[in-house]
Amino acid sequence: MRRLGSVQQKIPCVFLTEVKEEQSRKRESQQFQVVATVNVNPIALEANIDSALATEKLDGTCSYVSIYKEQPYLWARLDRKPTKQACKRFKKHLCSQKSGNDFTWNVVEDFKRVPETWVPAHGVQHHDRQPVPDEHGHIPGWVPVEKDDKQYCWHSSVVDYDAKLGLVLRPSAQDEDVLEISMVPLADLLEQTLELIGTNVNGNPYGMGSKKRPVHVLVAHGSVHIRNPPPVDYGQLTTWFRDSQEGRVEGIVWHCNDGTLVKLHRHHLGLKWPDCDTFLNTRPVVIHTDGVLQKYDNTSNDLFTSFAQIHGHHFSRLRDIQFDH
Structure with missing residues (x-):
């Protein structure tokens, strides 16, 4: 299977969008919302959206596997954001110009500090060796997740740097209807x-x-395919999200053959999320940690130990996963 696009930048909507001055359905603090129009985005048309692979947009936080300290590491998403004063200037400019593309930033003074280990995401433009903010006033980037970092404790719970493994949820190779939680070498997830x-x-x-027993996993972007997706048509997609069992997802990300990514979120269509149970929870789950059980014994209470001890167990859905102790 071809390697699908890495999510480094904000993904554009498959439809052209417009801003409505009403309470956001996605963010309580946001007094406007971005909604889709019926017009397909020219970016999607140019990338031949009709032949793209439709995949489920999962509701979590974006992560990245890349080299740090000469070994594969998990990185957490951290966008550099403007200070309060710079944000006020930017919003004032947006109100008058309706676009942030021609706003002049001073990256050194206008943006909050980030850790020294922070790196900009792939594709971020640079000027005079400084990263250039995107149209939203953010500079997408990453920070490595250290083992005992409290700020990223849920990230660190799904990686074992000593064993060089990550906890990954993915469709089973034997049956795509079945989900599998496995311990995957981080080297296999690089980039x-x-x-x-x-x-x-x-x-x-x-x-x-x-x-009491939190459970977290990583899901590679593009790994959960949507079978028989509706065509890229506003009405048909709205009906699919609203009325079908398969449409109980946060959104769709289309992976085009030229590497272009475009998405559609339920909120773009004015639809609620989450709404009832999710489609991901209709699929059975098997735990597959064969070959690593010897490393994880009863002396540890971490996720790797817990999953190693239920190797081979089947559950009817994600929310039913339970550990024996």
């Missing part, structure tokens, strides 16, 4: 972006784990 989902991420729409 991929993945979504961290689970108990303490974005309100846990997939109902995974509990406060």
Whole structure:
């Protein structure tokens, strides 16, 4: 299977969008929302969207596997954002010009500090050796996740740097209808972006784990395919999201043959998320950690030990996963 696009930048909507001055359905603090029009985005048309691979957009936080300290490491998404004063200037400019593309930034003074280990995402433009903010006033980037970093404790729970493994949810190679949780070598995930989902991420729409026993996993972007997706038509997509079981997803990301990525979120169509149970929770799950059980014994209470001890167990859905102790 071809390697799908890495999510390094904000992905454009498959339709042209417009801003409405009403309470956002996605963010409580946002007094406007971005909605789709019926017109297909020219970017999608140029990339031949009709032949693209449709994949499920999962509701989590974006992560990335790349080399740090001479070994594969998990990186967390951290966008550099403007200071309060710079943000006020930028919003004033947006109100008058309706676009942020021609706003003049002073990257050194206008942006909040980031850790020394921070790196800009691939594709970020540079000027005079400084990264250039995007049209939203952000500079997408990454920071490496250290083992004992409290700020990124849920990220660090899904990687074992000593064993060089990551906890990954993916469709089973034997049956795509079945999901599989495996311990995958981080080297196999190099230069991929993945979504961290689970108990303490974005309100846990997939109902995974509990406060007492939180469960988190990584899902490689593009790995969960949407079979028989509707055509890229506003009406047909709205009906699919609203009325079909397969449409109980946060959104769709299309991977075009030329590498272009475009997306559609339920909120673009004015639809609620999450709404009832998710389609991801209709699929059975098998735990496959064969070959690593000897490393993880009863002396540890981490996720790797817990999953190693239920190797081979089947569950009817993600929210049903339970550990024996």
